[in-house]
Amino acid sequence: MNGLRYSFAEQRGMLLALAIFIIMFALYLANHPAGFTPNVVQTAANKGVLLALVAMAQTFVVLTAGIDLSVGMIFILANCLASYLLVGTPVTVALGVGGVLLTGLACGALNGLLVIYGRLQPIVITIATGAVFFGIALWIRPYPGSADGFSAELADALTGKVFGVFPASLLFLIALVLLVWLPFRRSVIGRAVYAVGSSEPAAYMSGVPVMRAKFVAYVLSGLFAAMGGLFMTFFTYSGEASLANGNTYTLSSIAAVVLGGVSLFGGRGSAVGAIFGALAFRAIGDLLFVFDFDPLWQPLFQGVVLLLAVSLGSARLFQVRNRLDLFT
Template structure:
């Protein structure tokens, strides 16, 4: 076996969870498009992307605390809070819109930073901390939006929830989207490009930093990470801060998509629970130390594609929960099987 082939196989074994999530997503999405009356078309792809991006962002937010072996139960609430805040601020002149976007992201980061400080300096378990702070976030959301309403800049809403050609036409770019070189990519949903940019500009650089590597080390063995001189406390605070940023981006996009704000508690709870499911489906271990935000994105896409298939085949609501539960149980079981195999191998050395 050649060296490049061997290296590729090693990488594949190290990223089995991610590879499985990608394969499962492609299988479900291919099945969906085959049976959709307008499948394999730009409008269908744009609609699907718009519905999936908010959950993908929240799933990325959940991934980082999970990599440390904890859970963040406030991600859905922070997303809802920022959604309500954006319905007040993301409107007006270009400068006002930019200020509103920055303020929304900063609000999510500040909330995540507070979570991290409470966990580190208050020495309270993340699941308890975020359960309490999540209630605070919902309270702020209700204060901002006692009733659903508000408005987001119409041009921004249209540009980011349609294809790149619509984005270019809205802002007068690339000859109104008619440039010859632009046509091969004009069909791509703008929301999908936004998601890819978030991954490339935020997650990938962060993962390669000392803090990013420390997060993985903490999830694997916090005591060993501390004894090695790694900045454990800083890593924890940074992890929750970045989690808040991703949750804020999810809330911001939800406001842009719906052009309104809604302090909906059931919605916040659903996003939080689905984010945990997406993390598991994406191959991230709930024990910490293994996984990737990219895998969680595909986990979120899997959950959304499953719901898309429910529409095509008109599955009753009661059956929908059953099917989703069975798929999640299967994913958890596969992850548990890998842990059991490692445990059995270690027992050989006792």
């Protein structure tokens, strides 16, 4: 019984995000003019996966009790870079995808090294690096567009439907969870990331590789943000150095992480919860669109829903006297 209660308490945020997503998405489908069709689900899945990838990127850093305000700009940089590199034969397209992902890894590695050896707050470091990444994106793609000969085959394969029914982007996201997140969560370095977020001094005194854990978290954050940028390119067939989009995805990723039950104190939560948080946040926006809400009121309504969800998920904070109780 105690084990079940502990498991429920541990997954409460994720379950809340899942419940919000199911309710909002059901209302969205019930009121959509086209109803429940593969095309409607495909479009919603593609938009949800974009934010889910950036939210996963944010999760790795938040678990270390940090925050990455550059994920949106890495997302934009990858989008602009991919619009140039995904051209030609399948081999050159594959090399282009590899180049974009390596760029994301490099951006994350730079963030990690600056945070670890610069000994500054992550929020300060990532604001600065985010500005640099956006400047590079603007230099690469000063005007929206794509290179001549842009290959749409891969884009169509990853944003289309499998067997004409199931969204391919959702399958890709599930594969990432199974092949990347779950092995990471169960690995030594994954447990080290949680330990660092719970209490960095205690983790250090226990022999946990603190610096390596932080570095891996930032590297994976850059990688997943770059994946999000790739999917934006697949979805739009173009690249755009949009400061507004970069900031929106950064802030939305934080909202999705919190909504998904990942603690901003670090050491608690999962990428799966962040995914459901992202899908729920997207479903709220889609629902407002279907109900034809005035765009001026939409941010207010989304903020109220998010505030209520976060308040419910954080209710336990009022029941503990010692922060360590959150991790026991």
